Structures are given as structure tokens and as C-alpha cells.
Amino acid sequence: MAPVEGLRHASSFGAAATAYAEHRPDYAQAAVRWALEPAPGLRVLDLGAGTGKLTATLVAVGADVTAVEPDPAMLTELRRALPDVRALPGSAEAIPLPDASVDVVLAGNAMHWFDMAVAGPxxxxxxxxxxIMAGLWNVVDDRADWVAGLARVSGSAAIGPRDTPASWRVATATAHLPKNDVAARFGAPEQAEFPHGQRRTADSLLATLATRAGMLVMEDPDRDATLGRIRAFLTSRPETANGEFTLPMLTCVLRVRRL
Known part of the structure; x- marks a missing residue:
């Protein structure tokens, strides 16, 4: 993705902060615990915290969390939902914390937006x-036939790179990690995947997919056409046509230790 286009996608979420908070999934607790388990302590920075989806899971597992988020609308939603969490404006490229002040840096569906040449140091x-530094991504589990069909009809704007297990493994194998001389300060990366799911209806799954960056930056006619195509698919499938269903997912983790 070109730098200007990437910036446009990364900055698209604020306008949909309320919808993001309502419809985006949380993270599998087992995945969060795996990310934390080799760390020397539980002082955790949730970097690019958004509306607090990962922050809430960290609180639930007993971490001492500081959340940092660059978008004011997203930060407002986070503070509303989690008023007891320390939440600061800032970014991966300018973290408002002292040296050696946290044991873990986690990023939930955010690390691919970081400029690691700056964020790595x-x-x-x-x-x-x-x-420990770790990125977590929720991906749809396309081993289920209907989910594979959903991915095909949705297009890359709704279900794109890193949004299915195989594409996630490839996309994160070498990317999203510190670069150049900073890389020498970290050990070998590890990947792991943990079962997860989200209760949805056809309408709420459409609302979830509409919060994807690629959808948010679409022109209205294109977005409406894509959502219409997805709705037609969901209403045609017995798994999703009537009432609530579970969207099969995985929480995938890329983890690396600071030496």
C-alpha cells in the first residue's frame, strides 16, 4: 500500500469510532495470555488502542494497562468505556512514556499501521x-465453507490482507517488526493462533465489515454495492440467513522478545 493511501486508511477510523466500539470483536483471552506469559511483569502498553477492545481484555486478565491512541474520537470512546484505565494521546512513533517503563507492548489490529522505521526504536x-512486543489480529476462519464464500464475495476492502489465517501467516512472517539495527535488540519472532468467535446477525456482521478501513475510504456507491453483495450472500446461506450465528474467527499473535 502506498504511503499516502496507507495514511488515508489509518486515519479513517475516527469518523466511525462509535460503530467501531459497538461492532468490532474483542480478543481471545488465551491469545492475550500467550502474548503476556514470557514477560518479566504485567505493566502493559496497549499501543494504537482504538476504542479499547484489547484494553478491556487486558484489564480482564489482570494487567496494569496504559492505553495510547492518536485519534481523538477513538480515545474519547476508550475513556468512556474504560474510565479507570490510564489513556493518553500519542502514537507508536511518539510514545508518551519514559524509557524502560513497560514490560509488554501490545497492539490489537494496529501494528500494520505503524511506521516501524520510527516506531521500532x-x-x-x-x-x-x-x-515483549506483540501484535494481535482477529481474522475470519475461512476453513468454514461459508466463511470462505463470504471472503470471496466481500472483496479485499472488507476482508483483506491479514484477515484470513493463511494470509495473516504470510503477511506477518517478516513484516511489522523493528527494522535495521533495532532488529538486533529483539529475538526471533513467534506466531500463534487461538480459536475465537463473535455472535452476529446478518445486519450486525454487515455493520462490522463496514468499519474496515478499506470500506471506510470507499466512495458511497462502491461501498453500498459491496455491502449489498455481502447482504445477498448472507441471506442466501442457511448458516447466516436466520437470526444469530457465530462468526468463526482466530486471534492470531506475532510475538518477539526484547533482548
Whole structure:
């Protein structure tokens, strides 16, 4: 993705902050625990925290969380939902925390937006020795036949790179990690996947897909056509045509230790 286009996608979420908070899924607790388990402590930075989807899961597993989010609308939603969490304006490229002040830096569906040439040194700076950096992504599990069909009719704007298990494994194998000399401060990356799911109806799944960056930056006629195509598919499938269903998902984790 070109830098200007990437910036446009990354900055698209604020206008849909309320919908994002309502419709985006949380993260599998087992995935969060795996990301945390080798860390020297539980001082956790949720970087690019959005509306607090990952933050809430971290609170639930007992972490001492600081959330950092660059978008004011997203940060407002996070503070409304989690008033007891320390939530600060900032970005991966300019983290408003002291050196070696956290044991873990996590990013939920956000690390692919970071400029790692700048963010890598910042993350290394705030991490204590032995600390963990990890990205978490919720992906749809296209091993289910109807989910594979949904991915085909949705197009890359709604279900794109990193949004299915196989594409996630390839996309994160070498990307989204510190670059150049900063990479030498980190060990070998590890990947893991954990079962997850989200209760949806056809309408609420459409609302979820409408919060994807590629959808948010579409022209209205194109977005309406894409959503119409998805709706027609969902109403044609016995798994999704009537009432609530579980959207099969995985929470996928890319983890690396600071040396």
C-alpha cells in the first residue's frame, strides 16, 4: 500500500469510532495470555488502542494497562468505556512514556499501521529488558465453507490482507517488526493462533465489515454495492440467513522478545 493511501486508511477510523466500539470483536483471552506469559511483569502498553477492545481484555486478565491512541474520537470512546484505565494521546512513533517503563507492548489490529522505521526504536525505548512486543489480529476462519464464500464475495476492502489465517501467516512472517539495527535488540519472532468467535446477525456482521478501513475510504456507491453483495450472500446461506450465528474467527499473535 502506498504511503499516502496507507495514511488515508489509518486515519479513517475516527469518523466511525462509535460503530467501531459497538461492532468490532474483542480478543481471545488465551491469545492475550500467550502474548503476556514470557514477560518479566504485567505493566502493559496497549499501543494504537482504538476504542479499547484489547484494553478491556487486558484489564480482564489482570494487567496494569496504559492505553495510547492518536485519534481523538477513538480515545474519547476508550475513556468512556474504560474510565479507570490510564489513556493518553500519542502514537507508536511518539510514545508518551519514559524509557524502560513497560514490560509488554501490545497492539490489537494496529501494528500494520505503524511506521516501524520510527516506531521500532520507540517501542525498544519504552520496553524493559526482557520485555515483549506483540501484535494481535482477529481474522475470519475461512476453513468454514461459508466463511470462505463470504471472503470471496466481500472483496479485499472488507476482508483483506491479514484477515484470513493463511494470509495473516504470510503477511506477518517478516513484516511489522523493528527494522535495521533495532532488529538486533529483539529475538526471533513467534506466531500463534487461538480459536475465537463473535455472535452476529446478518445486519450486525454487515455493520462490522463496514468499519474496515478499506470500506471506510470507499466512495458511497462502491461501498453500498459491496455491502449489498455481502447482504445477498448472507441471506442466501442457511448458516447466516436466520437470526444469530457465530462468526468463526482466530486471534492470531506475532510475538518477539526484547533482548
Amino acid at each position: 520507540e517501542i525498544a525505548r519504552v520496553l524493559a529488558p526482557g520485555g
